[in-house]
Amino acid sequence: MGSVSKRRAIQTARARTCSNSTSFLLTMPGFLDDSNFGALSCKLITVCPNNVHLGKSLPTINANITLFDETTGILKAIISGNEITKWRTAAASVVATKYLTAKKGLRVLAILGAGAQGEIHAVAFQHFFNFEEANSKRLIRIWNHNTLKAEKLVSKLNQLYCGTVFKCFKSNEMCVKEADVIITATFASEPIVQLKWLKKGTHINAVGAGLTHYSELSESIYLASDVYIDYSEGAEAELTGLKELGVEFKGEIGTLVSGGVSPSSVNQITVFQSLGMAVEDCAMARMVYDLYKKQYRNV
Ligand SMILES: NC(=O)C1=CN([C@@H]2O[C@H](COP(=O)(O)OP(=O)(O)OC[C@H]3O[C@@H](n4cnc5c(N)ncnc54)[C@H](OP(=O)(O)O)[C@@H]3O)[C@@H](O)[C@H]2O)C=CC1
Ligand SMILES: O=C(O)C1=NCCCC1
Numbered sequence: 123m124g125s126v127s128k129r130r131a132i133q134t135a136r137a138r139t140c141s142n143s144t145s146f147l148l149t150m151p152g153f154l155d156d157s158n159f160g161a162l163s164c165k166l167i168t169v170c171p172n173n174v175h176l177g178k179s180l181p182t183i184n185a186n187i188t189l190f191d192e193t194t195g196i197l198k199a200i201i202s203g204n205e206i207t208k209w210r211t212a213a214a215s216v217v218a219t220k221y222l223t224a225k226k227g228l229r230v231l232a233i234l235g236a237g238a239q240g241e242i243h244a245v246a247f248q249h250f251f252n253f254e255e256a257n258s259k260r261l262i263r264i265w266n267h268n269t270l271k272a273e274k275l276v277s278k279l280n281q282l283y284c285g286t287v288f289k290c291f292k293s294n295e296m297c298v299k300e301a302d303v304i305i306t307a308t309f310a311s312e313p314i315v316q317l318k319w320l321k322k323g324t325h326i327n328a329v330g331a332g333l334t335h336y337s338e339l340s341e342s343i344y345l346a347s348d349v350y351i352d353y354s355e356g357a358e359a360e361l362t363g364l365k366e367l368g369v370e371f372k373g374e375i376g377t378l379v380s381g382g383v384s385p386s387s388v389n390q391i392t393v394f395q396s397l398g399m400a401v402e403d404c405a406m407a408r409m410v411y412d413l414y415k416k417q418y419r420n421v
Pocket of ligand 1: 169171174182183207236238240268308310314329330331396
């Protein structure tokens with residue numbers, strides 16, 4: 123994120139190719155200029171929300187990353203990108219939350235969405251933060267529009283992470299009530315969070331992005347919030363609806379991290395509108411490639 127804001131990373135606005143009314147392919151080229159973490163890569167990722175209805179347990183998001191030699195341009199590897207996409211997206215939300223809640227006490231975390239991103243965010247946030255509701259152990263709330271899916275995820279997480287209690291909520295409104303941090307990670311095309319449900323100073327990581335784009339939060343939330351983004355070029359290209367609404371972006375998270383933008387006041391509602399960055403995939407692909415070489419080829 124810091125490299126992006128210091129312009130040591132190149133990622134042109136990604137291309138979006140629709141294959142039908144709900145599905146699309148994103149082409150995400152990126153170059154990160156760093157001898158330890160840098161790489162030249164292109165992630166190809168399909169987003170097919172209807173896969174859930176095919177009954178074959180197919181992921182809705184499927185990614186592969188092509189990694190190239192920066193000097194010769196020769197293809198070095200094609201790396202499966204599903205796990206990378208999950209982890210790097212949750213990592214970006216962790217960083218945004220760390221910097222946007224630095225002066226706030228965090229008690230209540232609400233996650234809306236119990237799919238791949240909902241799950242990885244729960245895992246990452248229980249690891250990095252200490253959400254603790256009054257008179258309770260560490261607690262993370264989870265809601266999904268299909269409650270059964272949230273119940274299954276909650277039961278799985280409660281078995282895996284005994285230091286935290288995961289609790290299923292049937293109502294999205296009750297789930298976000300009094301929340302200090304909210305994560306939205308769904309394909310909702312209509313808002314699932316309303317401004318009047320939020321308390322002062324709430325921070326929201328808005329992760330979901332369907333074809334009708336960035337629609338999980340009500341317009342009034344965007345208008346009332348300080349909205350941060352991951353990269354300006356992507357935001358200009360993809361968040362046209364928010365721009366037309368009159369939303370001014372406060373800045374990139376990378377700029378906030380390096381002190382180039384002053385943080386919002388504690389009572390201000392903040393939104394990190396996560397688009398996803400090609401260079402995050404680039405850095406992860408390089409790391410995976412280096413580990414593979416070390417472990418299996420001893421180089
Ligand atoms: N910002 C970024 O970098 C990234 C963003 N994403 C976005 O994050 C979102 C989640 O992705 P992922 O977890 O991989 O996908 P999954 O298919 O694994 O999960 C999607 C979740 O959204 C729920 N959902 C589907 N339709 C609706 C609806 N109309 N209203 C409310 N909830 C709904 C699903 O519930 P059910 O299955 O019960 O219908 C499920 O819990 C997507 O929008 C995706 O595009 C993904 C990767 C990176
Ligand atoms: O950056 C990504 O990866 C994605 N962004 C939005 C849609 C799904 C994948």
